Amino acid sequence: MVFTLMSMLTLVLLKILMQSSKSGAEGIGLFRTEFLFIDSDHLPTEDEQFESYKAALQALKGKPVTVRTMDIGGDKQLSYWKLPKxxxxxxxxxxxxxxxxxxDIFRTQLRALLRASxxxxxxxxxxxxxxxxxxxDAKKIYEEERDRLVKNGTKIADNIKxxxxxxxxxxxxxxxxFAKEVDFFxxxxxxxxxxxxxxxxxNDxxxxxxxxxxxxxxxxxxxxxxxxxNEKKFVAMCGEMAGDPVAVPILMGLGLDEFSMSASSVLPTRSLMKSLKVSDMKELAEKSVNQQTNQQVIDLVKSYQK
Incomplete structure (x- = not known):
């Protein structure tokens, strides 16, 4: 079980990492790098990004850190970089x-990540x-930047997923x-x-x-x-559903490998999971996917919880 990293400011980052450790989280399931861009007045440089990624990786002391590349757009706008309306x-x-x-922006971020690896x-x-x-296409750019750094003598981890x-x-x-080509979902x-x-x-x-x-x-x-x-690959989930007490039993039954949630949700979810039998949850999951409505699934889960 891991937690979702929401902010990238250095002091906040370290505080969240400490909270996650106390809650028993086993890593960072979603490192939202867009906050590096949002909390700045300029496009973060390679070195600025490198220091943030390095700090997170060092603070987790060998636990996995899943970094999502820049997710700008939609409701995430930058004051210094106007995207098309x-x-x-x-x-x-x-x-x-x-x-x-x-x-060019993508390559800068990938180089910072590779150096921090x-x-x-x-x-x-x-x-x-x-x-x-x-x-x-994204993987090709990643491999080009990795090869360029290696040729320049930069040390890079050999186990990056x-x-x-x-x-x-x-x-x-x-x-x-996709499962034939990616390392994880x-x-x-x-x-x-x-x-x-x-x-x-x-929208109400x-x-x-x-x-x-x-x-x-x-x-x-x-x-x-x-x-x-089927391809022996790993599956995580990040989003409100991963810490939802109605969804968690179903997700356990479906065989989800990793649940990523806010630090405050880790202990309650861990407690819930310990109270459930995987064999029962497999039965629940199979019945859930064969229901007809959202409410029927909710009622089904409640019947298992009684």
Whole structure:
């Protein structure tokens, strides 16, 4: 069980790391690097980023740190870098789409991460991946920067993991193909749910459609986990669902490998998981994916909890 790192300011970073250690977290499941960009008045330099990644890796003392590359766009705007105005920015020019288009910024971040990798257990994941070609293009840039650093004599860890966030239905449906090429998946449920249900969870008029237990969502998650395990790959989840007491029993039954949540949720979730039998949760999960509605799944979980 790991926690989600929300802020990148150095003092806040160290405070959060201390809190996570006390809560029994086993690593950082989501290092949101966009805050390095948001909490600055300029594009962070390679050295500035390197120092932040190094600090996190050293503070975790060998525990895994999963770093998400820059996820700017949508509701994450920068005062010093004006992105094109779009009618639907959440489905527009953001995250990996920016990184691949303006790869000088992406390369700077990757170099900083590669340099920091020798200080701990680094996992790198790309956000908003929709197609295999996007992953391949991102990986190619990563490999080019890695090879360039090695040729210059820079030491780089040889155990870096490279994966993707599964938050777009297209990548979830094609998980069996992605699993052949990535080292791991991290399911981003907040976006996966709203994109699958075509409903903005911040819109009160359609918020009823934000249904994390809808069998359609559960079937996508089941497919992602099974696809990864068929290729002996690792599956994490970051998002509110990972610490949701209704969802946790189902996710246990589906075989999710890692639950990433806020530090304050770690102990309650750990306590809940210890009270559950995996064999019972497998039965619950199988029944849940075959329900018809979100409410039926909730009722089913409650019946198991009595």
């Amino acid at each position: 779009e009618d639907n920015p959440f489905l527009g020019y953001r995250a990996i789409r920016i990184s691949l288009k303006q790869d 020798v200080y701990g257990d680094l996992w790198i994941m790309f956000p908003m991946i929709a197609t295999l070609q996007e992953f391949r 490279l994966g993707i966030m599964v938050e777009i239905p297209a990548s979830a449906v094609l998980a069996d193909q 991290s399911i981003g449920t907040n976006d996966l749910i709203q994109y699958t249900m075509a409903a903005d969870r911040g 008029r359609v918020s009823y459609l934000y249904q994390p237990y809808n069998p359609a969502i559960l079937r996508l998650i089941k497919h992602v986990i099974e696809s990864a395990h």
